[in-house]
Amino acid sequence: MSHSTIVVGGGLAGASLARGLAHAGVEVLVLERELEFKDRVRGEQMHPWGVSEARALGIYELIKSCGTEVRIWDRQIAGAPRRAPCDLVDTSPHRAGSLNFYHPEMQTALLASAEHSGATVKRAVTVLEVIPGDRPRVRAREGGREQTYSANLVIGADGRNSRCRHWAGFQVDQDPKLMWIAGVLLEGLAAPTDRVCLLINPSAGVWSLIAPLGGSRFRAYVGIFKSQGMKPLSGHQALSDFVNASISAGAPSVWFEHMSPVGPLACFEAADQWIRHPYRNGAATQVPSTHTRSFLVADGVVCIPINDLPCVERPPECYCIIGSGKTGIDACLWLLANKVSPDSIRWIMPRDGWWSNRAKLQWTEDFFETSVSSVADQMEALAEATSVDDLFARFEACGASYRLDPDITPTMFHGATISASELNALRQIKDIVRMGRVKSIQREAIILERGELASRDDCLYVDCSATGIPLRPNVPVFNDRRITLQFVRAFRPCLSAAAIAFIEAHFADDAEKNTLCAPVPPVTAGLGWVRIVSISMANHARWSNHPELMRWLASSRLDGGVHGDHWVKGCWKSTEGGKPHPDVQICIMNARCIQLIAQERPNWPPAGDNLFIDMDLSPDNTPPGTRLGIGTAVIEITAIPHNGCASFAARYGVMRRSS
Ligand SMILES: Cc1cc2nc3c(=O)[nH]c(=O)nc-3n(C[C@H](O)[C@H](O)[C@H](O)COP(=O)(O)OP(=O)(O)OC[C@H]3O[C@@H](n4cnc5c(N)ncnc54)[C@H](O)[C@@H]3O)c2cc1C
Numbered sequence: 001m002s003h004s005t006i007v008v009g010g011g012l013a014g015a016s017l018a019r020g021l022a023h024a025g026v027e028v029l030v031l032e033r034e035l036e037f038k039d040r041v042r043g044e045q046m047h048p049w050g051v052s053e054a055r056a057l058g059i060y061e062l063i064k065s066c067g068t069e070v071r072i073w074d075r076q077i078a079g080a081p082r083r084a085p086c087d088l089v090d091t092s093p094h095r096a097g098s099l100n101f102y103h104p105e106m107q108t109a110l111l112a113s114a115e116h117s118g119a120t121v122k123r124a125v126t127v128l129e130v131i132p133g134d135r136p137r138v139r140a141r142e143g144g145r146e147q148t149y150s151a152n153l154v155i156g157a158d159g160r161n162s163r164c165r166h167w168a169g170f171q172v173d174q175d176p177k178l179m180w181i182a183g184v185l186l187e188g189l190a191a192p193t194d195r196v197c198l199l200i201n202p203s204a205g206v207w208s209l210i211a212p213l214g215g216s217r218f219r220a221y222v223g224i225f226k227s228q229g230m231k232p233l234s235g236h237q238a239l240s241d242f243v244n245a246s247i248s249a250g251a252p253s254v255w256f257e258h259m260s261p262v263g264p265l266a267c268f269e270a271a272d273q274w275i276r277h278p279y280r281n282g283a284a285t286q287v288p289s290t291h292t293r294s295f296l297v298a299d300g301v302v303c304i305p306i307n308d309l310p311c312v313e314r315p316p317e318c319y320c321i322i323g324s325g326k327t328g329i330d331a332c333l334w335l336l337a338n339k340v341s342p343d344s345i346r347w348i349m350p351r352d353g354w355w356s357n358r359a360k361l362q363w364t365e366d367f368f369e370t371s372v373s374s375v376a377d378q379m380e381a382l383a384e385a386t387s388v389d390d391l392f393a394r395f396e397a398c399g400a401s402y403r404l405d406p407d408i409t410p411t412m413f414h415g416a417t418i419s420a421s422e423l424n425a426l427r428q429i430k431d432i433v434r435m436g437r438v439k440s441i442q443r444e445a446i447i448l449e450r451g452e453l454a455s456r457d458d459c460l461y462v463d464c465s466a467t468g469i470p471l472r473p474n475v476p477v478f479n480d481r482r483i484t485l486q487f488v489r490a491f492r493p494c495l496s497a498a499a500i501a502f503i504e505a506h507f508a509d510d511a512e513k514n515t516l517c518a519p520v521p522p523v524t525a526g527l528g529w530v531r532i533v534s535i536s537m538a539n540h541a542r543w544s545n546h547p548e549l550m551r552w553l554a555s556s557r558l559d560g561g562v563h564g565d566h567w568v569k570g571c572w573k574s575t576e577g578g579k580p581h582p583d584v585q586i587c588i589m590n591a592r593c594i595q596l597i598a599q600e601r602p603n604w605p606p607a608g609d610n611l612f613i614d615m616d617l618s619p620d621n622t623p624p625g626t627r628l629g630i631g632t633a634v635i636e637i638t639a640i641p642h643n644g645c646a647s648f649a650a651r652y653g654v655m656r657r658s659s
Pocket residue numbers: 008009010011012013014015031032033034041042043044045046047125126127128157158159160163181182183268
């Protein structure tokens with residue numbers, strides 16, 4: 001049976017995804033093991049950020065109908081002064097409380113909603129194996145029989161002990177299992193119904209969490225370090241030990257006087273699990289919403305990933321942007337565009353960077369001249385520079401590069417690209433902190449690599465510190481039957497992937513394929529532009545020995561020959577099949593010649609898509625087959641001359657050779 005998408009598992013993740021896909025018109029099949037969901041003692045308290053996601057996904061009301069939302073978070077630590085409970089709606093950036101629900105009801109309702117949205121949901125189907133491949137297959141047992149499905153895409157949403165991860169070959173890492181977590185559903189507990197209570201007793205190595213689920217039900221958890229010597233608290237015979245542990249964490253004993261369990265008491269070994277490289281063989285990227293921050297954030301300090309900025313409902317007095325890469329730039333620009341005063345922004349800039357000028361990197365016809373002449377300027381700068389710093393200063397002088405502060409020499413180039421107006425906007429921010437990376441954020445101070453800084457009042461910290469493209473050791477792209485996707489053209493991930501695919505499909509030998517695909521580091525420490533571009537240009541030079549590869553490249557919309565050139569859209573000479581003739585992609589003309597014909601520079605562009613070069617283009621100096629390197633492009637002189645079309649003659653007049 002063939003499907004577009006199969007989701008393995010109908011939990012919170014699988015059911016919401018299937019619902020969303022079905023809403024978007026995708027044909028989707030959910031395979032869920034359970035016929036009836038039972039209390040599995042897990043996943044019933046959703047933090048404000050999750051509530052905000054649920055709202056965005058349109059499943060908030062549905063989940064709320066299976067429980068209740070409370071706005072108070074009451075965390076007390078034994079031995080410490082009593083803290084005022086925290087109002088989550090007032091203090092969280094998402095303006096949301098804690099959404100608590102009964103998991104089996106939530107799963108049932110979400111799967112029904114997915115089905116209602118158009119997904120096919122099959123219950124009592126146990127997936128036995130997912131076989132990866134071009135068209136992955138799913139082997140499943142249903143009704144005592146084995147069944148095989150195939151799909152364009154199989155998504156593993158089979159929970160904490162996911163087998164899909166294993167079948168797909170992902171490596172799963174796990175922290176040491178140092179703690180037991182036990183949980184039970186209780187009725188008749190005399191705990192408050194308007195708050196989640198978290199009680200921690202560090203000296204006893206135990207904590208208790210009690211969350212009201214609506215009605216008279218509560219989910220109660222206890223966490224105990226294994227080093228305390230406690231056996232796993234599971235089964236109803238362990239209930240009194242569970243209650244005692246809750247009391248030793250700080251829960252008042254009166255709460256438990258009339259309670260009774262209405263579900264199993266189950267115990268789990270607690271340890272974080274994660275997959276090391278979600279993008280297994282590729283250029284793994286990191287983003288602020290999922291990366292592990294490299295700095296500590298004290299209680300009471302609000303630090304959000306950039307993605308949450310639009311959810312901030314109460315503007316703080318100050319925004320502190322952490323990180324000077326493109327994410328940090330975009331956070332500042334977004335705030336400024338949303339009328340936040342530059343004086344309300346503090347920008348922590350561990351390193352200054354060189355940025356590319358967007359106006360010089362526009363590969364469309366309108367910007368053809370600017371962009372190509374900028375490449376020429378950069379090549380000139382490369383030829384004349386005496387050091388890498390001098391090279392970037394020359395790039396700046398010719399308008400190819402920007403920096404925030406003309407008095408500071410940047411030490412980083414990651415390819416961030418901005419416009420002149422964005423540069424001007426960023427320069428309005430005056431509170432730039434250049435004291436290295438953040439080590440921790442306390443309530444009163446920020447601790448940085450090179451000192452401490454007092455916090456500004458009512459400051460919202462915005463994490464933009466994820467390493468967009470981490471530095472990874474380069475490995476051969478082709479290794480036996482494995483392809484490790486990497487850049488093979490500088491700064492062009494899509495073109496790189498497409499070129500790797502073309503080379504895989506058209507060349508047989510791994511050694512030859514790897515010669516054509518020397519991995520280009522996506523970024524390097526410091527100002528690695530020269531290395532990146534030289535590897536990229538060397539790849540291109542090797543590609544240019546293979547006409548078929550060059551023809552594909554020229555016709556690929558990811559590259560399109562020399563960008564801005566009109567050739568791909570159709571030109572004055574076609575092949576027999578009616579396609580643009582590959583031998584007439586670019587017309588080059590001697591710059592002195594056009595100067596003679598058109599005089600001033602502003603009169604040159606009507607000549608069309610010509611490349612003006614100041615060199616001897618006579619057949620003696622550049623016979624067919626001659627190769628010219630221009631930036632990262634290598635162009636080859638062909639035998640077919642272009643002698644000026646009717647439009648050229650109409651614009652400049654007809655030249656007659658004097659006899
Ligand atoms: C003790 C404990 C307490 C927790 N407390 C919280 C909490 O308070 N808040 C919170 O957000 N999270 C909590 N969690 C984590 C919680 O379990 C997850 O957030 C949530 O359940 C994840 O949803 P999911 O859809 O990924 O996986 P699951 O809810 O586990 O759903 C996976 C589904 O896949 C199905 N399945 C599995 N294997 C197969 C197969 N081979 N074939 C077909 N179907 C299959 C299962 O039957 C299940 O329905 C807790 C976890 C534990 C262990």
